[in-house]
Amino acid sequence: MKTVAILATLDTKAAEADFMRTEIETLGGKALLIDLSLVGDSELKADITKQEIIAAGGGNLDELLVKPNREQSNPFIVAGATKLLLELQEAGKIDAVVTLGGTQGTSTCAPILQALPYGFPKVMLSTAASGDTSPFVGIKDITMMFAVSDILGLNVFSRKILANAAAAAWGMAQSEQCITKSTAKGVIGMSNLGVLTKGAMHAIDLFEKAGYEVITFHAIGAGGDAMEQMMKEGIINAVFDYGLGEIADGVWGVLRAGGPERLTVAGKLGLPQVVVPGGSEHLGILVSKPSVIPDGWTDHQITWHSPYVFVPRLNAEEQGRVAKVIGEKLAHSTKDTLFLMPLKGVSSYSAEGGELYNPELDAAYWESLQKELPNTIEIESMDNNAQDDAFVERAVAYLIEKLEK
Numbered sequence: 001m002k003t004v005a006i007l008a009t010l011d012t013k014a015a016e017a018d019f020m021r022t023e024i025e026t027l028g029g030k031a032l033l034i035d036l037s038l039v040g041d042s043e044l045k046a047d048i049t050k051q052e053i054i055a056a057g058g059g060n061l062d063e064l065l066v067k068p069n070r071e072q073s074n075p076f077i078v079a080g081a082t083k084l085l086l087e088l089q090e091a092g093k094i095d096a097v098v099t100l101g102g103t104q105g106t107s108t109c110a111p112i113l114q115a116l117p118y119g120f121p122k123v124m125l126s127t128a129a130s131g132d133t134s135p136f137v138g139i140k141d142i143t144m145m146f147a148v149s150d151i152l153g154l155n156v157f158s159r160k161i162l163a164n165a166a167a168a169a170w171g172m173a174q175s176e177q178c179i180t181k182s183t184a185k186g187v188i189g190m191s192n193l194g195v196l197t198k199g200a201m202h203a204i205d206l207f208e209k210a211g212y213e214v215i216t217f218h219a220i221g222a223g224g225d226a227m228e229q230m231m232k233e234g235i236i237n238a239v240f241d242y243g244l245g246e247i248a249d250g251v252w253g254v255l256r257a258g259g260p261e262r263l264t265v266a267g268k269l270g271l272p273q274v275v276v277p278g279g280s281e282h283l284g285i286l287v288s289k290p291s292v293i294p295d296g297w298t299d300h301q302i303t304w305h306s307p308y309v310f311v312p313r314l315n316a317e318e319q320g321r322v323a324k325v326i327g328e329k330l331a332h333s334t335k336d337t338l339f340l341m342p343l344k345g346v347s348s349y350s351a352e353g354g355e356l357y358n359p360e361l362d363a364a365y366w367e368s369l370q371k372e373l374p375n376t377i378e379i380e381s382m383d384n385n386a387q388d389d390a391f392v393e394r395a396v397a398y399l400i401e402k403l404e405k
Helices: 010-026 050-056 070-090 103-114 158-173 194-209 222-232 245-252 265-269 316-330 359-372 389-404
Strands: 003-008 030-035 096-101 122-126 143-146 187-192 213-218 238-243 273-278 302-306 309-312 337-342 378-382
Touching: 003 010, 003 070, 003 103, 003 158, 010 030, 010 096, 010 158, 030 050, 030 070, 050 070, 070 103, 096 103, 096 158, 103 122, 122 158, 143 158, 187 194, 187 222, 194 213, 194 238, 194 273, 194 389, 213 222, 222 238, 222 265, 238 389, 245 316, 273 316, 273 389, 316 359, 337 359, 337 389, 378 389
Parallel strands: 003 030, 003 096, 096 122, 122 143, 187 213, 187 238, 238 273, 273 337, 337 378
Antiparallel strands: 302 309
């Protein structure tokens, strides 16, 4: 029998949580009610009470109730629920989790679900799911469902939505697929961009023929960060960091910017890696007016990824700034790291015939990178474009050699 944890503030969402519990039990599962409330009491008995949650987070409910303040109490609730939920998951006592709430409840539940490992089913029913969900999802595989109406009371509409969310969590719990039990020799993490897809497809084919699986990440912000989180969780054994657009955009704080740890984790963990500055010769800038060049970029080579994504080619000085950041981040790498430079363009945009083709800027970028890259890593260049078969084959061969030595 599969067990689904239900996270809710039972002082305001008792009827809805109880309905979801009944739905899960009707489907043949077991529900575990976890109370995230603070002030009010509920007649519905929780399997894990708010007192237990706050105590597990290092707080004291009686002290917090002297001057009830959600901002003050929330860190204890989040920490306690995270600790207890992880313990239950690691012990195999729960198989999925579903949460329900408005903006405040969603904000409370989001970091709890983000702490759970990849692959563990996470469903979040929320009134906030129709807007920008990135703060709630983060880089984890959280399934958000839009509640449409407020989650306040049972009616002909809300019962169906609550039933769908409960069934979704219970259904996901039935899957026997396991991320940590690959039958391959190893799992490669690979970053990718649309301007590198031809090369990425060739790399996947080569790795799979050699007995390896590849998880590919769209390197437009969350993708690279997710790849590095999977390194930390032990899912990924080696890295082909093919697309570094997140580094370039990070310097300017634009569309594809990655997080502060981007390009540092493999080195810190000692994982074999090949790093290519793919897609880092240009930026991706989101514009509010379609096809209108933003101020400050009219003197650059440009193209458009879409009417709303403006793509300028960086000049020599700007490429130097990107090279400096790449060098600083790779300073964490001391072994089994190859920086591989394609001298004929780092993406399809800068390949011969591409919209951003500029051999002089390609040469300037390589010159800057040679000055900035640390001497603790291997550095090679090839007279190819980043997508050429020979270039990709060298990257794949290096990683396989390191993995099989």
